[in-house]
Amino acid sequence: MTRLVHLTDLHFGLERDDLIAPLRRAITTCLPDFVVVSGDLTHRARHGQFQRAMAFLHGLGLPFLVIPGNHDVPLFNVAARIFAPFRSYRAGASPDLAPVAEVGPLRLYGTNTADPWRWRRGRLRRAEIDRILRTARAAPPGAINILVCHHPLEEPPGFDRGETRGARGALPALAEAGIRIVLSGHLHHWSIGLGIGPDRPRPLFQLQAGTALCAREDERDHGFAVLDVEGPLLTVTPWIHDGVAGAFTERPQQAFSFHDGLWHSSARTGGG
Numbered sequence: 014m015t016r017l018v019h020l021t022d023l024h025f026g027l028e029r030d031d032l033i034a035p036l037r038r039a040i041t042t043c044l045p046d047f048v049v050v051s052g053d054l055t056h057r058a059r060h061g062q063f064q065r066a067m068a069f070l071h072g073l074g075l076p077f078l079v080i081p082g083n084h085d086v087p088l089f090n091v092a093a094r095i096f097a098p099f100r101s102y103r104a105g106a107s108p109d110l111a112p113v114a115e116v117g118p119l120r121l122y123g124t125n126t127a128d129p130w131r132w133r134r135g136r137l138r139r140a141e142i143d144r145i146l147r148t149a150r151a152a153p154p155g156a157i158n159i160l161v162c163h164h165p166l167e168e169p170p171g172f173d174r175g176e177t178r179g180a181r182g183a184l185p186a187l188a189e190a191g192i193r194i195v196l197s198g199h200l201h202h203w204s205i206g207l208g209i210g211p212d213r214p215r216p217l218f219q220l221q222a223g224t225a226l227c228a229r230e231d232e233r234d235h236g237f238a239v240l241d242v243e244g245p246l247l248t249v250t251p252w253i254h255d256g257v258a259g260a261f262t263e264r265p266q267q268a269f270s271f272h273d274g275l276w277h278s279s280a281r282t283g284g285g
């Protein structure tokens with residue numbers, strides 16, 4: 014079994030300070046093989062914010078991969094946003110905007126969907142789609158291909174905002190090339206296995222995790238997801254902050270299996 018933690022939207026600079034230590038404790042308790050961070054490491058792409066975000070991630074003592082979100086691009090400094098949108102991200106977080114990692118049978122492909130011209134909204138660029146398709150097709154048999162992006166490729170009900178240009182049309186080709194799982198954030202809203210339901214299988218498993226730390230007033234369900242992958246089986250366990258306990262706690266686990274080219278939902282398997 015391979016265990017991933019999916020963490021997103023840390024928003025250092027506008028973070029819930031009181032959640033930082035409990036978040037660190039909960040993630041390390043899960044003993045993941047790898048941590049995926051799908052963007053918005055910072056709130057305003059400032060040097061000190063990147064420093065704190067990366068100090069938190071390195072402090073976990075676990076291997077991890079990061080990609081940029083729209084908040085990792087300057088908003089108010091228009092010249093920087095247009096002419097050097099990822100300079101502060103490259104300097105403060107990672108020079109690589111499209112990192113790749115292998116974790117057991119998992120192949121993780123990060124892509125950068127932040128679009129400095131539209132700032133909040135995202136874009137899945139044609140060249141990136143082609144690169145992902147090529148890489149996924151070249152993966153060895155038995156590999157489980159996972160795409161990591163900040164903006165959702167498909168929005169859950171109630172979010173019909175056309176948030177990610179170029180994404181929806183690419184979904185069939187991504188599935189055909191062997192992408193099995195897509196991890197994203199940005200909406201600060203949980204959606205596990207988007208569109209997959211009893212008797213409603215789908216070729217792509219999409220997980221949109223809520224924000225881990227953002228301190229905006231209307232934020233709720235701060236947390237992260239634990240994914241356990243074993244052959245064709247996938248379970249997802251959200252860990253959500255419990256204000257009374259002052260800790261992140263396990264919520265009911267959801268189970269899925271991949272067969273005949275499609276993800277199927279299984280009965281809930283319990284969990285904490």
Ligand SMILES: [Fe+2]
Nearest residue numbers: 022053084199
């Ligand atoms: Fe965010």
Ligand SMILES: [Fe+2]
Nearest residue numbers: 053082083199
């Ligand atoms: Fe975002």
